[in-house]
Amino acid sequence: MDSVLDMGGVDAFLARVHASNYFEEAAAHTLAAMLSEVEAALVGSVHSEGARMARGMVHLRPSDGYRQLVVLEAGAHEAVAPEPGSTRLPSMTAWRLVAKHRCAASIDVHFGRIEPIEPGGTDVPQEWRNAFGDTSNNDKGETRQRLLERGATHVYVLPLRGAGGAVEGMISLEAECRGAVGQPFVWNSCASRLRTLADIATPHLTALPLRPVVTEEQDPLLPVQGEAMKGLVRMLRVFALQDETILLSGATGTGKSRLARWCHERSPYRKGPFEVLDLSTVPEDLQLAELFGWRKGAFTGAARDHAGAVERAAKGTLFIDEIDKLSMRAQAGLLYMLETRAYRVLGDSGGERRAQARFVVGTNANLQAAVRAQRFREDLYYRINVLPVRLPALSERPDEIPAWARHMLERRHRERDSAGSVDLTLAAERRLLTYVWPGNLRQLDNVMRRAYTVALAEQGGVQHSLAVDEPHLTRALAYEDAEPSRSLVELLHAAATAFVREAERRAALGTPLELDLASVFPGMVLAAATEKLESRDEAFRLFGRDAQVKSRNHHRVLRRELERVEALFRALGIDSGSPFGRLLDGLAEDG
Numbered sequence: 001m002d003s004v005l006d007m008g009g010v011d012a013f014l015a016r017v018h019a020s021n022y023f024e025e026a027a028a029h030t031l032a033a034m035l036s037e038v039e040a041a042l043v044g045s046v047h048s049e050g051a052r053m054a055r056g057m058v059h060l061r062p063s064d065g066y067r068q069l070v071v072l073e074a075g076a077h078e079a080v081a082p083e084p085g086s087t088r089l090p091s092m093t094a095w096r097l098v099a100k101h102r103c104a105a106s107i108d109v110h111f112g113r114i115e116p117i118e119p120g121g122t123d124v125p126q127e128w129r130n131a132f133g134d135t136s137n138n139d140k141g142e143t144r145q146r147l148l149e150r151g152a153t154h155v156y157v158l159p160l161r162g163a164g165g166a167v168e169g170m171i172s173l174e175a176e177c178r179g180a181v182g183q184p185f186v187w188n189s190c191a192s193r194l195r196t197l198a199d200i201a202t203p204h205l206t207a208l209p210l211r212p213v214v215t216e217e218q219d220p221l222l223p224v225q226g227e228a229m230k231g232l233v234r235m236l237r238v239f240a241l242q243d244e245t246i247l248l249s250g251a252t253g254t255g256k257s258r259l260a261r262w263c264h265e266r267s268p269y270r271k272g273p274f275e276v277l278d279l280s281t282v283p284e285d286l287q288l289a290e291l292f293g294w295r296k297g298a299f300t301g302a303a304r305d306h307a308g309a310v311e312r313a314a315k316g317t318l319f320i321d322e323i324d325k326l327s328m329r330a331q332a333g334l335l336y337m338l339e340t341r342a343y344r345v346l347g348d349s350g351g352e353r354r355a356q357a358r359f360v361v362g363t364n365a366n367l368q369a370a371v372r373a374q375r376f377r378e379d380l381y382y383r384i385n386v387l388p389v390r391l392p393a394l395s396e397r398p399d400e401i402p403a404w405a406r407h408m409l410e411r412r413h414r415e416r417d418s419a420g421s422v423d424l425t426l427a428a429e430r431r432l433l434t435y436v437w438p439g440n441l442r443q444l445d446n447v448m449r450r451a452y453t454v455a456l457a458e459q460g461g462v463q464h465s466l467a468v469d470e471p472h473l474t475r476a477l478a479y480e481d482a483e484p485s486r487s488l489v490e491l492l493h494a495a496a497t498a499f500v501r502e503a504e505r506r507a508a509l510g511t512p513l514e515l516d517l518a519s520v521f522p523g524m525v526l527a528a529a530t531e532k533l534e535s536r537d538e539a540f541r542l543f544g545r546d547a548q549v550k551s552r553n554h555h556r557v558l559r560r561e562l563e564r565v566e567a568l569f570r571a572l573g574i575d576s577g578s579p580f581g582r583l584l585d586g587l588a589e590d591g
């Protein structure tokens, strides 16, 4: 077996990865090259007989959650997302250590030993000793158990280091070699080659999109799924079937509670109850009581026994929302329960009870920052951060906005006329696409409800078919704009951040976003003012541009600014153009 990196193989490998259109393709090339590197190292080693490379796995996991996960079985051509029911997940313990120390590591599965592989490194930090086999750590030995079950004896894990050295994910390679249990495997002899392959592949692995997923039927619990969500859903199907805690993070209104129920419905616990404990509604001193329940007389006001959320969720799922609101005392109680699966009812003199629920946890806070600020226990964070998923904000999945708006309208219309139809005009759709949606799906739902009512009233009541047009939306949105929820400075900052995020995404794909395109703001302001005041002249006067109005120069100025806006929309691939397209057409007609 030849090494991939010998005989000019680097160029061929680079070309293959470079030519990949999707994450899965680049991952398959990378894993295949790595598996053959290890196989080449095995030839001539004492383990050449009786050793076999079983599989490789890539998981992308920037600090806020899983993005992508694929597995390549040795000998297969395609890297695939694990099927629901698969237990082929990377080790949580390995990930934590590798991400923190940014170095590769080898695992001896039978002995439960994980050791860092650092060029020139000698000492094994205390933190690594027994971390892998220790059943009291966050892995609870579960991934080790899974590795044992699938026959893996030696595992090599290495970080994917992105720009600035940040660890963006991990590659795991699994070997079966019973003869080498307790001995160093061949990892040391191919470590630097594996590192080279990882370094070549990382920019592609972190930037490429997932192969688009063809979804056959509509999912009633998640009826709209854009490309970003389809990727997440693919992973969540696997996560739903595990026993470990799922952590759903994301801004308010992104759909975390709905997704928690979705996970429940696709889990082995689906026949049991789905309970929600929203900590934002529970005073700190009652949090433990609400979680674990109480016996009559446990505290002043405890007039009768009360089953806690953990008990009510037995054999089902407990969704603990707004976990960041948990007091330090309740954090200790929850950690104990998650580690031991045992808890005590307040005021109960009997023994401990067994927690039989599956846990899903939600937050719209940055838990890592809370850990840094010592408001959230680090050990609890690691315990709940086993299967983390971040729900993107609506502005990060604009491809979903029109479909959600239609879905929300149709749901409403069907309540009144089960066979009726409701349409959203193209102009209305454009209007939706330019709004920021700080309240995400919840806000969109509220706005669509209002727009529907406005359209209905204008039409004089329910009719079989109804069209919701841009003016209906503008009136519905007027209520939103009246809300002093976010200041102009905050909104501008949010827009700038969104621009930077998009620029980063495009830079990684090799299609940079020009900074010049950020100069659309004056055009958008002038266009919005022209629409609101229904007069170009008034709009210019509002901003002290009387001179331009007098010299009739303002047509040209507005046209130039609006062309910039259109250029941004085109660069963003929004084919329908900006919502100000009509204004621009009007200017062209006016000469």
Ligand SMILES: Nc1ncnc2c1ncn2[C@@H]1O[C@H](COP(=O)(O)OP(=O)(O)OP(=O)(O)O)[C@@H](O)[C@H]1O
Residues within 6 Å of the ligand: 221, 222, 223, 250, 251, 252, 253, 254, 255, 256, 257, 258, 259, 321, 363, 364, 441, 442, 443, 445
């Ligand atoms: N799958 C869905 N189907 C239909 N509507 C949805 C769905 N997901 C979200 N929504 C809409 O968005 C609203 C907010 O969803 P949800 O309560 O799940 O968000 P959240 O992220 O948990 O919010 P918060 O952080 O404020 O608790 C829902 O009330 C509903 O109007």
